[in-house]
Amino acid sequence: DQQVKQNSPSLSVQEGRISILNCDYTNSMFDYFLWYKKYPAEGPTFLISISSIKDKNEDGRFTVFLNKSAKHLSLHIVPSQPGDSAVYFCAASGGGADGLTFGKGTHLIIQP
């Protein structure tokens, strides 16, 4: 039973354009959401997060949007750069020390 879903296994975007990665969740107890970036043979690296009391958080080229009523969040990267090519994981937490629940990841490919 996947509580965090990333329905697009891969996404190809032209350099300079906007990349939009989507994530859906089912557990209403989640109150904190994160995006991680992962290169091959490396561990996930924290990118950006958002609390459930907000609907938007921005950090440079990265913006995360949260729609609580739809249980949906998205990561916008603009402009997309070649170094953004990686697997992006959406993750959620209910707080405390019980760890993160991850989606399956979306492989983002930035084309020159």
Next chain:
Amino acid sequence: DTAVSQTPKYLVTQMGNDKSIKCEQNLGHDTMYWYKQDSKKFLKIMFSYNNKELIINETVPNRFSPKSPDKAHLNLHINSLELGDSAVYFCASSWTGNTEAFFGQGTRLTVV
């Protein structure tokens, strides 16, 4: 300085063996975790541990056991290894209540 380091990076072993993966963090965090990424690329929490509490994912076989000699270390012991244990195992750490976790580079375990 690597914030979360785990050894070895690669581990090939035979079925039935007992093995350990070591993890150390130098961030001063009080909570450490083990995650498993299986062949389908799902990243799932196995354990979270701080000096007060061990939270175990109920799906984890009891052949897996975390051992923490001190706050900076959380080692993973696996007994009677099975073919299905082949996966990439990630160690992570964070402050309790802060879900932004820092991950190690991963240990690719192959059971033959």
